[in-house]
Amino acid sequence: MSKKNSLLRVKLSEKGLWLQKESNGHTKTDTISLEDIVGCRCMRSKRFDSAKCGWHPGPRRRNQSKVVDENSTEQRDETDTSAFLYIYAYVLKKSKVKMTKRRERMVLTLRFYSYDRYEDNIREAQKWKVTIKFLLQVNLRGPNLPSCYFRSSDNIIDNKILVLLNPKSGVGKSRDVFQNKVVPILTEADINYDLHVTRFSNDARNVMRTQNLWQYTGGIVVVGGDGILFEAINGLMERPDWQPLLENLRFGIIPCGSGNGLAKSISYASCEPHDNSPVLISTLNIVRGLSSPMDLVRVETKNLVLFSFLSIGWGLLADIDIESERLRSIGSQRFTIWSIARLIGLRTYKGTVSYLPASNDKLHRRSSGASEFLLICLQDEDRRDSFYSVCSRKSTYHSAAGSSYESLTEETSRTFGPPSNFPPLTQPVPSNWQVISGEFVLVQAAYQSHLATDVFFAPSAKLDDGFMWLMIVRAGISRAHLLQFLLGLSNGTHVSIPRAEMVTVAAFRIEPEANSGHMTVDGELIELGPIQGQVIPSAARVFARPQ
Numbered sequence: 442m443s444k445k446n447s448l449l450r451v452k453l454s455e456k457g458l459w460l461q462k463e464s465n466g467h468t469k470t471d472t473i474s475l476e477d478i479v480g481c482r483c484m485r486s487k488r489f490d491s492a493k494c495g496w497h498p499g500p501r502r503r504n505q506s507k508v509v510d511e512n513s514t515e516q517r518d519e520t521d522t523s524a525f526l527y528i529y530a531y532v533l534k535k536s537k538v539k540m541t542k543r544r545e546r547m548v549l550t551l552r553f554y555s556y557d558r559y560e561d562n563i564r565e566a567q568k569w570k571v572t573i574k575f576l577l578q579v580n581l582r583g584p585n586l587p588s589c590y591f592r593s594s595d596n597i598i599d600n601k602i603l604v605l606l607n608p609k610s611g612v613g614k615s616r617d618v619f620q621n622k623v624v625p626i627l628t629e630a631d632i633n634y635d636l637h638v639t640r641f642s643n644d645a646r647n648v649m650r651t652q653n654l655w656q657y658t659g660g661i662v663v664v665g666g667d668g669i670l671f672e673a674i675n676g677l678m679e680r681p682d683w684q685p686l687l688e689n690l691r692f693g694i695i696p697c698g699s700g701n702g703l704a705k706s707i708s709y710a711s712c713e714p715h716d717n718s719p720v721l722i723s724t725l726n727i728v729r730g731l732s733s734p735m736d737l738v739r740v741e742t743k744n745l746v747l748f749s750f751l752s753i754g755w756g757l758l759a760d761i762d763i764e765s766e767r768l769r770s771i772g773s774q775r776f777t778i779w780s781i782a783r784l785i786g787l788r789t790y791k792g793t794v795s796y797l798p799a800s801n802d803k804l805h806r807r808s809s810g811a812s813e814f815l816l817i818c819l820q821d822e823d824r825r826d827s828f829y830s831v832c833s834r835k836s837t838y839h840s841a842a843g844s845s846y847e848s849l850t851e852e853t854s855r856t857f858g859p860p861s862n863f864p865p866l867t868q869p870v871p872s873n874w875q876v877i878s879g880e881f882v883l884v885q886a887a888y889q890s891h892l893a894t895d896v897f898f899a900p901s902a903k904l905d906d907g908f909m910w911l912m913i914v915r916a917g918i919s920r921a922h923l924l925q926f927l928l929g930l931s932n933g934t935h936v937s938i939p940r941a942e943m944v945t946v947a948a949f950r951i952e953p954e955a956n957s958g959h960m961t962v963d964g965e966l967i968e969l970g971p972i973q974g975q976v977i978p979s980a981a982r983v984f985a986r987p988q
Contacts, residue, residue: 444488451551453569455576458549473530473549479728480630481573483566484508486521486560491578500546507685509561524562524568529629530723530775533714543717544725566588574631577730592630593799600659600730601633605645605673606698607665608638612770615697619664619856620721622694630728632659645669649676660691660984662727666698667751669943674737674981678748678858692735693727693984695720699775700762700893700964702751702984709890710904711986719894727983733987734905734979738960739861741973750981755951756790756883757783757914759959763966776893780927789880789916792953795870796817797863798947799908838916863948866971880916882923884951886974896926899943900933903909903988907978913942948975 443446447464457475461468487507508525528549535542546833551569553562608616635657639645645663649672652663663669670692677683677690692751695706696719704723708715710733713722738749754762761779768775855909864871885892885907899910914926929935936943950973951961960969 453572453576455579460549473528473532473547476631476729477530477532478577479529479531479579479626479725480632481510482629482631483563483570484525484527485511485563486523486525489820500892505742509689518948519559522557522562523558524559524566526551526553526566528573528856529626531721536717541717542714544714544715544721561860568717595752601635601657602635602659602693602727603648603654603657603661604636605636605648605661605663605669606636607645607663607667607669610665610669610698618697619695619721623664623724626721626724626728632728634659634662636672637667640832643672646676646679650679654686654690657690659730660727660732661939662693664695664697666699667694667700667702667963668965670703670750671965674748674750675813681857683857687981691732691982692716693723695723695727700896702889702894702896702964705891705894706889706902706904707983707985710988713986716894722862722980724811726986729984730982730985731986732982733828735981735983735985736848736887736905736907737977737980738888738909739859739975739977741861741866741975742967743866745804746858746985747962748975748977749888749962749968750886751889752885752898752961753972754885754959754961755792755949755953756881756882756885756886756958756973757788758883758892759786759961762961762964763959773870776848776896777928783928784920784924787882787920788958789882790953790958791880792951792957793876793880793911794884794949795874795876796911796946796949797871797874797945799947817868859980861975863975866950866973874950877913877915882914882916882918883912884914885912885960886910887948888976897931897933898930898935900936904983904988905979908945908947908976909974911943911944911946911950915942916939948973950974 447462450461450463452459452461456472457478458473460471460473462470474797477509485508487509509854511524528536532546532547533542534545536853551566553565555565556562604619606615606619619636637645637648639838649661654677663675677686680686694701694704694707701719704719707717707726708719708722711726713726715722738753738754740749750761761776764783765775765779768778773807812935813836864929870876885898886908887898888902889904890899892898898912902910914923917940920925922938922940926935926938926941929938935941950971951960953969956969958969960967960972
């Protein structure tokens, strides 16, 4: 400590860092939890360049050190034998103004200068560094701590991730968000990554289907909206090795889209303050490395089989999602504006909705990946949002994969994945299903708590509760009640609006009449027609604190 008569004691344990400050007879203690630490780096003093002007305007801070990484090729100050350890943490703190919580960055600098030689001091710093790294891994895997001395060669951590970035998500700022907000935290956590910037529709799907994913032991991270994760998951399910990959890979999402439903659902499940800094919270989930199981839904239509992680919609909410695409440039406000338009010009949709209540189902709790099922012809779906070429803007990003992709526009494409436990669309639903025919305002099945950052659709939903939350609003609801419903989506009170029925189901089928609204899967437009969904419990894993 630079302050006279002041002493700071630091102790590292499997719980984190313990700090005790003693000054003028007063003692103050503080702790930094291990789960708040993302990484650390060893540094050393940087040599001053005598060729440059030595005068600096304004007062120089006494503790303002000029340091470089221990392995840096920059010139180093050989006269200073000190070694430094920078410990990066993001601590949960309360805001004094709004009494809300947020994550704040903290950098704890430890200076090692007990020895006369730099080599001895850096050895001590590396001991702390490797021990912290080891403890972070223990936090993930849970083995007992060995009592041995840790050397830098003892702990080789291979946590490389593949980043798939959609440059056109939301308002088109995902490149800048990744470079300015995500990369610094990945650097602090010593996480290696390959970056692939998508260049056209289904590019991410091609990468997931054709590239060697076994090298990415850290997981797959998408930067964009829910749509690019939809591509990634469905590309993986088109591989013959889908099952072991799905069991071993973890998925993460950095929210840069208009909706960002999954990112908000993960933060909500983890009790993290998402709204203040969604990119920071989502990135911290990834660098911590903790994962939680997440349900998937097997979706069957007349022509294809898809795998969904968020929702399936028909009617009002699907129309708002698709038709508001023309306002994409204004961000999430497009949904509010189009909700008003659709409320004024209210539509109803004819069809039949059938579902199996979760309480009556026994089949949906079977293991999610027991066998592969027969080939199904897949037809490539047109994405509503367009992608610009990565070459259209000057960029320092590099593709992780080559350009020799297999085309998804072939007449047939192999799809694997767990088989259905229910009759196909060409056969009637079983007798224990509930059947409703008539006119509807909306039918929406969700498996996450949030469909968007500000759409709290299923307040009781968990990432892996094993069923879907099916909302049915029939025709005849008044505009006043429908307005209350739309307003209530922001806080979850919509579930108590008259004529809005929420049921938990293990499977469902929607059979719309011709030209009766839009139909979406995870916000992606699909061909209007019969559709059937079935839960695959805990099929995937996402970066999130275990519930």
